[in-house]
Amino acid sequence: MPKVGMEPLRRRALIDATISAIGERGSLDVTMSEIAGRAGVSSALAHHYFGAKDELLQATMRRLLADLGRDSIGALCRASTPRERISAVIAVNFSAGQFREETIHAWLAFYVEAQKSTALRRLLRVYARRLNSNLLSGLLALMPRGEALRMAEAIAAMIDGLYIRRALKDGLPNPASAAALVEDFVETKLRQVTTAR
């Protein structure tokens, strides 16, 4: 049965299993056995491929980041105006791929874990910085620098806030209305800036 070249497959399966386990439990304290079981292997194998548990967790976080990054790049490429870039960033964060219970739980759990683990904190900072710069790539063309910087922070905070609030309500999946809330904010603010004095 065993064949060569299993490693990448197993790694992927273990990371998938980690995300779904975290998503289901709603927190990071899932056991290696639980994760391994979901991936259809023994816990020893999980340790074989990832070493310690935090390495698996870091790999999982990196995967989440990579997925979001990929989606973001795709959406930004499809945008042709600065205004569209802003909408693209917002849309990605509330897209079907990202705004799932599983994913949201995982992000939230990692946020907490990042308070303990410097490695995870560094990864989360990457996320925050990237979100910020993606937003700025649109905002800077539409308003003065200072205004754009503050606006980016506000939008980012609102997105994160909607994520975490989403985690509280179970059974109410309305990514569209969440995105609309942010869009409305952007729209209002843009009108104010362009109409100014």
Next chain:
Amino acid sequence: MPKVGMEPLRRRALIDATISAIGERGSLDVTMSEIAGRAGVSSALAHHYFGAKDELLQATMRRLLADLGRDSIGALCRASTPRERISAVIAVNFSAGQFREETIHAWLAFYVEAQKSTALRRLLRVYARRLNSNLLSGLLALMPRGEALRMAEAIAAMIDGLYIRRALKDGLPNPASAAALVEDFVETKLRQVTTAR
């Protein structure tokens, strides 16, 4: 040494210790011994007064909620116009008492734990609902109901988002600029609504 009437003192001390332990660790997995040690008692005593660990955690969460509630009521009483009520709510959430690393870490950790514990989830819902209704108590006088509802959600999300983002940056305590961000949003939106067509 032992005197009568220790119970309320111990309970308070243990809850205080729980908050500071969580704040320092940055997550909920602090041991009963750790908490008890900080409170200057044995872990057995903590169990004696609180029973199981989750009861202590729930009591801690309730304390956090109560503190925020008390502050909110105070601030709202001091506000005389609807517009001031909105600012009061924002100010409380970023006040020195609430916007501390310790408190923020605790809130964040509880957010995650609430995914597992229905009791904690219920408590967090209380918080969310109260924040919402406090905001609405000002907003409803200034704009149409539908608009006010959406606005309340947006403000609440932004506040929560700024909280969680604050947890990421260490050593950068700027509650004032965070509050200013929210205030600016409110101001902009209000101008739009009142100037409208």
Next chain:
DNA sequence: TTTTGTTGATTGACCAGTCAATGAAAAATA
């Protein structure tokens, strides 16, 4: 002497991480 406060010691469960052993493909060798 009963109640209240308090603890050290212990238990039982759980879990991350290790290791030695097994089986099966691939590569090397005859």
Next chain:
DNA sequence: TATTTTTCATTGACTGGTCAATCAACAAAA
């Protein structure tokens, strides 16, 4: 081609440690 050897994949069983929870016992008021 037939064989041996090496490498890869995989696991069950075990270990050491941690921690929540319990309990029996002790001390000091009331």
